[in-house]
Amino acid sequence: MRTLNVAEITNAIKEMCIEANHSLSGDMERAIKTAADREESPLGRQILGQLCENMRIAGEDMIPICQDTGMAVVFMEVGQDVHFEGGSLEDAVHEGVRQGYTDGFLRKSVVRDPIYRENTNDNTPAVVHYSIVTGDKVKITVAPKGFGSENMSRVFMLKPADGIEGVKKAVLTAVKDAGPNACPPMVVGVGIGGTFEKCALLAKKALIRPVDKRSETEYVRELEAELLEKINRSGIGPGGLGGSTTALAVNIETYPTHIAGLPVAVNICCHVNRHGVRIL
Amino acid sequence: MDKYIRVPFDGSEAESLSAGNYVYLSGIIYTARDAAHKRMAEALEKGEKLPFPVKDNVIYYMGPSPARPGRPIGSAGPTTASRMDKYAPALLDLGLKGMIGKGKRTKEVKEAVVRNGAVYFAAVGGAGALLSRSIVSSEVIAYEDLGTEAVRRLEVKDFPAIVVMDARGNDLYETAVCKYRKE
Numbered sequence: 012m013r014t015l016n017v018a019e020i021t022n023a024i025k026e027m028c029i030e031a032n033h034s035l036s037g038d039m040e041r042a043i044k045t046a047a048d049r050e051e052s053p054l055g056r057q058i059l060g061q062l063c064e065n066m067r068i069a070g071e072d073m074i075p076i077c078q079d080t081g082m083a084v085v086f087m088e089v090g091q092d093v094h095f096e097g098g099s100l101e102d103a104v105h106e107g108v109r110q111g112y113t114d115g116f117l118r119k120s121v122v123r124d125p126i127y128r129e130n131t132n133d134n135t136p137a138v139v140h141y142s143i144v145t146g147d148k149v150k151i152t153v154a155p156k157g158f159g160s161e162n163m164s165r166v167f168m169l170k171p172a173d174g175i176e177g178v179k180k181a182v183l184t185a186v187k188d189a190g191p192n193a194c195p196p197m198v199v200g201v202g203i204g205g206t207f208e209k210c211a212l213l214a215k216k217a218l219i220r221p222v223d224k225r226s227e228t229e230y231v232r233e234l235e236a237e238l239l240e241k242i243n244r245s246g247i248g249p250g251g252l253g254g255s256t257t258a259l260a261v262n263i264e265t266y267p268t269h270i271a272g273l274p275v276a277v278n279i280c281c282h283v284n285r286h287g288v289r290i291l
Numbered sequence: 292m293d294k295y296i297r298v299p300f301d302g303s304e305a306e307s308l309s310a311g312n313y314v315y316l317s318g319i320i321y322t323a324r325d326a327a328h329k330r331m332a333e334a335l336e337k338g339e340k341l342p343f344p345v346k347d348n349v350i351y352y353m354g355p356s357p358a359r360p361g362r363p364i365g366s367a368g369p370t371t372a373s374r375m376d377k378y379a380p381a382l383l384d385l386g387l388k389g390m391i392g393k394g395k396r397t398k399e400v401k402e403a404v405v406r407n408g409a410v411y412f413a414a415v416g417g418a419g420a421l422l423s424r425s426i427v428s429s430e431v432i433a434y435e436d437l438g439t440e441a442v443r444r445l446e447v448k449d450f451p452a453i454v455v456m457d458a459r460g461n462d463l464y465e466t467a468v469c470k471y472r473k474e
Contacts, residue, residue: 051471052471065417072420074359074362074420077368077418077420078367116357116359116365117356117357128326159393159394191464194393244474245472245474248467250453251464252453252467253468
């Protein structure tokens with residue numbers, strides 16, 4: 012049994028909120044730079060060049076990459092041999108988000124009630140997903156999610172008979188409908204299987220996987236490659252203004268499902284696909 | 292073709308722009324997004340005045356991140372314009388000449404753009420740090436309680452944007468995508 016003070020959780024999450032909003036992970040940065048070299052459209056190349064410039068300015072000036080600094084999605088993988096002291100773990104997570112967004116000059120984009128819409132003024136609450144794992148460590152992933160692309164995400168409850176062709180159609184439909192609204196080039200997170208909510212969570216987790224890391228399952232790896240190619244032939248392009256770079260990656264996660272179903276979730280993220288990971 | 296434009300627009304200059312033009316805007320623009328548009332619509336319904344002169348002006352669909360001390364504004368890129376589609380035609384009919392945002396618009400907005408000789412610009416979504424460098428000053432002029440969604444008066448210098456929808460109803464989102472589609 013290892014004892015961990017929840018103040019450490021708060022502090023880590025505070026720092027991760029600020030870091031994630033000011034710099035992208037190396038894989039994302041490389042993917043955007045590579046796309047800028049390969050893009051066919053002159054305007055598309057200009058836009059991708061501006062995105063590279065934008066990342067540089069964000070780091071230099073400590074100004075968020077995007078003004079939509081997102082709703083904070085936090086994944087907590089908690090080792091079953093960890094004992095927390097110093098207060099509620101859940102409160103500590105939200106406190107980290109509150110401090111990060113307040114001290115880090117990040118935008119407060121969360122409203123208390125979906126209908127009455129009063130801003131909470133500190134970007135809390137976060138959306139927190141826990142899982143209990145073996146060991147005595149805590150792995151924290153903070154993924155601030157912007158809503159331009161979140162709004163274009165979809166869940167499709169397909170029939171088993173729809174099969175892999177149905178999955179392809181669903182993903183391409185979601186991407187085509189998203190078009191310029193989702194700030195392409197996008198990263199497409201896909202969850203296949205599970206239940207209604209499980210496939211959505213898989214799609215969200217797929218966005219956290221590095222864009223240069225392919226699935227370990229052969230047919231999934233092939234599906235990722237085929238969908239990426241098809242998406243990039245759609246013509247949507249950088250900023251939706253035409254071109255050969257519509258997505259930087261398609262990341263797919265799968266899970267067992269029911270004999271009667273084939274759930275598919277498509278969680279779209281813009282090119283500002285932010286996340287940080289820390290192990291305490 | 293790059294064009295340098297003064298805003299608010301002078302006369303019918305907005306009509307002379309064409310979809311695909313790359314422009315640099317200098318002058319004064321106003322920010323408003325979801326909540327501010329809702330309030331402006333309510334004000335119009337009650338016969339009250341809007342918080343800024345709409346005629347010949349440009350609205351930027353944007354809610355910035357907070358400014359660090361000594362800076363005019365935080366990150367300041369466009370938000371998705373379609374959420375303002377419900378409100379835009381009424382403002383265009385009052386003389387609004389330009390909108391800056393990102394993403395597709397409805398048929399009703401396109402018709403109002405054509406009817407009023409207006410223009411819809413896209414700024415590069417997700418380039419809020421870069422775009423903030425074109426904003427010289429920012430002042431909240433209305434609905435301060437809305438936080439990032441308050442109406443701001445921005446002074447901009449060479450703010451980069453692309454004409455997506457022009458006064459003749461051309462739509463770059465449709466034409467440019469067709470050009471690069473391989474099916």
